[in-house]
Amino acid sequence: IDGQPTALSTFKGKVVLLVNVASRCGYTPQYAGLEALYEKYKDRGFVIVGIPANNFGAQEPGTNEEIKTFCTAKYHVTFPMMAK
Structure with missing residues (x-):
């Protein structure tokens, strides 16, 4: 989300959960649960x-910077986020 490429090899040997997210979706509160799950298991090789x-009802219209700010300020997200 910061504009730097991320190689999938970064996650080699880990269990990876890829999650389609959107800030203006009815499921947006999922960020809190995802962060809790990540915090609980990240030291055991789990990563979210x-x-x-923005392809489901235009529910993620913001820029990458806006998305990052929203996720960190409102839900304290620390798991990796990719660019939109």
């Missing part, structure tokens, strides 16, 4: 990767 998408 948030992938913002």
